[in-house]
Amino acid sequence: MTVARTMAVALVGADGAVVEVEADLSKQTPEFRIIGLPDKALGEAVQRVHNACENSGLPLPRRRLTVNLSPAALPKQGSGFDVAIAVASLATEVPMDAASVAATAHVGELGLDGRLRPVPGVLPAVLAASRAGITRVVVPHANADEARLVDGLEVLGAVNLAQVARWHGADVEVPDQEPVPGRAEDAPEADPLDLCDIVGQREAVEALVVAAAGGHHMLMSGPPGAGKTMLARRLPGILPPLDDRAALTVASMRSLSGEPVARLSRVAPLEAPHHSASVASLVGGGSRGIRPGAIARASEGVLFLDEAGEFPASVLDALRQPLESGSIVIHRAGVTATFPARFQLVLATNPCPCGNYGVRGASCSCPPMAIRRYLGRLSGPLLDRIDIELSLTRVSVAPSAAAPTGMTTEAARARVAEARERAAHRLRGTGWRLNSHVPGAWLRQGPHAPTPQARRPLDAALHRGSLTLRGYDRVLRVASTVADLDGAPRIELDHVGRALYLKKGLTV
């Protein structure tokens, strides 16, 4: 046989495209070339495949081999095509089961000794293969657990190339080699942070529960030491566990970032980029392989921007579009990559550069302009998307043994789950799941609109001009979450009052 085919997967952002790898053997002087828009790493597959085949006891045919990666116009990058190229090339001469070779997707890098080396992005690649109807995949041994997270595929975690060839029916001896290890998985998370570690700050804990229950974006402002970071870090713990789809998304993003993924984590992720982060590191990018940024890794979880006032305004404003659409589209020469970006945003900021503005018993040394400029970084359009603005103060009473401890994470999670269920029940048939998704008109005029009596403080504030109509909607949104947490069938006056308190926020 002079033409052999097999499958591989090219990753474009979080999506994979199945690539057909065909190898043609022509009666010409020995040569080996790869066509179909390979990048540098993929072009170098020639050398790796050549030596790996030789050292696996499967020398490549001594004629001209042309390997085409089709669709040829799709840019391809990385070393994950090595195995597919080697198998297709060998299948032009070595007797193998052509049907088996053609129906299998191969993902993995080859070492010169013929062993398969792990590559990033195996999970999204296998998902793409599965969507394309492929039922058998070959992955490096170190990525096998990750590939098995996808149901309905037969996964071969191969140690070396000879083993793959043998699997396709080639008559070759499989050397006894140690598999190439993957990156060790991070140690299991230390004791998850518990909400009851937080001393005092009862309103803040309540606000956090409201944010979790309604999926509301949140801004915390307060002096250093008020516990903003402590609070934010405990948010993932009170969010409900991820469902299958969400857990796969989270694992895919981890895989694309090169982190080891051996099991599906049901805990919502928390991404906390440093305030020196660039736009590209936040939204994703890269000139060749497009890598996911912090917002993609925070998808289905929490994006926590500590010291939000220190972030460049351009970086913060880059969040506006993904906040609206739930996904981020990155354009580069010749490719467009889409990543999921369904994250809950938590911003924390000091009230001013020195942190003491408006704090009792402390004196702020910042000039007024500096304070305005500091909070001005958070642009109006960004603040518009934030439902809860919380002012924190320092705890002024030391905890005593007699003081009751706060709510535990477990109790909070139960309340959140119950409230979310109630919201989902109320919103059934509408396509929205969380209160934060619901548009204002539906809240004001929909079947669950509050009574005029309950709305009175809002109407008054609107009339006075101290609340915009958009702010009005946001208070209503938070109020419906508060009502859900209370188990109330509709929004009452009290809920509106508490929501107004959560909205009070910054006084600039």
Next chain:
Amino acid sequence: MADKDVLGRAGEERAALYLESRGYAVLDRNWRCKEGELDLVVADERTLVVVEVKTRRSDGFGDPLEAVDARKRRRLWRLAFAWVAAHPDEVQRRRLRLDAIGLTGPDAATARLDHLEDIR
């Protein structure tokens, strides 16, 4: 003559015998011009074949045919046309073709012979 040249000559001899057994007539051997040398020029009724013969003792340093790379092929074509220009009588409307013969083995008489026709 160095050992490798002896082997090379023996390889060319073997290749010539092989081509004669396949019905080709040897027209020229080791034809030189200022650009280089052609190992063998053979012909049958319809084709004129310029043959590059490469002999190696073993394939420890790669297959002999691997040495016939793109640069060498371009040079061989130039030489082939130079030969045609120098021997207008021999052409007789024949097609011109470039072949490569690789021989692997310590003894040219028993070496493994690999014949590639019409290389491009």
